[in-house]
Amino acid sequence: MDKEMNVSQEKYSCLRLENQLCFPLYACAKEVVRSYKPFLARLDLTYTQYITMMVLWERKQMNVKEIGECLYLDSGTLTPLLKKLEQKGFIRRHRSKEDERNLLISITPEGEALRDEAVAVPGEMKACMSLDPEDAASLYTLLYKFLDKCQERRNLDK
Amino acid sequence: MDKEMNVSQEKYSCLRLENQLCFPLYACAKEVVRSYKPFLARLDLTYTQYITMMVLWERKQMNVKEIGECLYLDSGTLTPLLKKLEQKGFIRRHRSKEDERNLLISITPEGEALRDEAVAVPGEMKACMSLDPEDAASLYTLLYKFLDKCQERRNLDK
DNA sequence: AGCGATTATATTGTATGCAATGAAATGGGT
DNA sequence: ACCCATTTCATTGCATACAATATAATCGCT
Numbered sequence: 001m002d003k004e005m006n007v008s009q010e011k012y013s014c015l016r017l018e019n020q021l022c023f024p025l026y027a028c029a030k031e032v033v034r035s036y037k038p039f040l041a042r043l044d045l046t047y048t049q050y051i052t053m054m055v056l057w058e059r060k061q062m063n064v065k066e067i068g069e070c071l072y073l074d075s076g077t078l079t080p081l082l083k084k085l086e087q088k089g090f091i092r093r094h095r096s097k098e099d100e101r102n103l104l105i106s107i108t109p110e111g112e113a114l115r116d117e118a119v120a121v122p123g124e125m126k127a128c129m130s131l132d133p134e135d136a137a138s139l140y141t142l143l144y145k146f147l148d149k150c151q152e153r154r155n156l157d158k
Numbered sequence: 159m160d161k162e163m164n165v166s167q168e169k170y171s172c173l174r175l176e177n178q179l180c181f182p183l184y185a186c187a188k189e190v191v192r193s194y195k196p197f198l199a200r201l202d203l204t205y206t207q208y209i210t211m212m213v214l215w216e217r218k219q220m221n222v223k224e225i226g227e228c229l230y231l232d233s234g235t236l237t238p239l240l241k242k243l244e245q246k247g248f249i250r251r252h253r254s255k256e257d258e259r260n261l262l263i264s265i266t267p268e269g270e271a272l273r274d275e276a277v278a279v280p281g282e283m284k285a286c287m288s289l290d291p292e293d294a295a296s297l298y299t300l301l302y303k304f305l306d307k308c309q310e311r312r313n314l315d316k
Numbered sequence: 317a318g319c320g321a322t323t324a325t326a327t328t329g330t331a332t333g334c335a336a337t338g339a340a341a342t343g344g345g346t
Numbered sequence: 347a348c349c350c351a352t353t354t355c356a357t358t359g360c361a362t363a364c365a366a367t368a369t370a371a372t373c374g375c376t
Contacts (some may be wrong), residue, residue: 012215012273014277015212015215015273015276015279016212016216017209017212017216017228019280020218020330021281021297021301022190022194024302025183025186025187025297026190026191026205026209026307027229028183028187028301029184029187029188031230031305031308032184033180033184033363034364035232035308035311037364037365046330046331046332047184047332048331048333049331051184054173054174055175057173058174058175063354064355064356065354065355070298073333074330074333075354075357076335076358077331077332077333079357080332081331081332082350083241084331099341099354100340100342100354100370101342101354102353109277114171115170118237119169119170119172119173122173122177122178123172129307133175134177135300135303135304136372139179139300139301143182143185144182144184145188146182146287147182147185147189149183149289154284183362188334189332192333192334195335204361204362211352221325225343232363232364232365233325233326234328234366235361235362235364236325236361236365238361239361248370258324258372260323260324260371261325285362287327307339309376317375319359319375320355321373322371322372322373322374323364324363324369324371325368325370326353326368326369326370327367327368327369327372328367328368329364330364331356331360332363332369333356333360333361334359334363335358335360336357337356337357337359337362338355338374339357339358339365340354340355341355342351342352343347343352343353345350346347346348
């Protein structure tokens, strides 16, 4: 009986939450986004809006497709999000004159000003997370390695 | 002029996407959930429904709060999700007689049968991800270390 | 027994995410 | 110039997530 139990447990052991890599990844990502909330609330931004602003602060002018490639998001997510950022006055949306299909996104002075408030956020988050710097570095390397593999796989599918 | 540019870049460097740990974490988690989709579609499960079934396959009988603690989810997410799993016939929802506040969730024979189909999924995913086993192990360790820190922090807030 | 505090779910509102589809603009080949 | 394939964005439908609030049941204290 005991032996049967063991055999039976073996059979399903791969389905245990603690034997999966995907679960801590999923849970960590949620926890991080949740932890950002109080800091981003001061800027009137959600996490996704925040990372969208981050790429725009760097590039100043991008179309929706380019933003989506940076953030791994599609138009179904970005279209309403960008409209919201426009409502808040942080960005402008306007069609390209050379190619009317392109919706160009650019930062407003208000959006640029927000950047000065946002610089405090990464430091506050780091302090709040209190993650060992070496661990953070390893995690960073491993996650990007993983992400590159995903990218490759996606390109193959095309 | 060049010097000013460098100074100006320095000021905002912490806001660059590639200098953040949160972003690859967020992106990886999304990619993994997306990668699960084709395999889980065969079982008529979404990713969240899948991990919910995983804890139930182990514990057989749990209330909503316990499931939420395992998965870091609250009733706002779980209530509709559990109703859907009930509709699909994989679980039963019934109030505890000792304490009517508790909604007990248990697996149906159909839900139990699904487990035999699900055992194939982790292997298929592993093959699909093609992640170096050592990297997977490091990632696992680091993510749980991180998750434990989050857990601690949450407990402090109470 | 009575009642205020606590606990467990449910509900509501807001914001993602993504697949699938639609619509408009552009490009390429004839 | 014309037509068809491609590209870019928008829309729709479905499924999460989570904060805030509501509701019902139970507990603790007197």
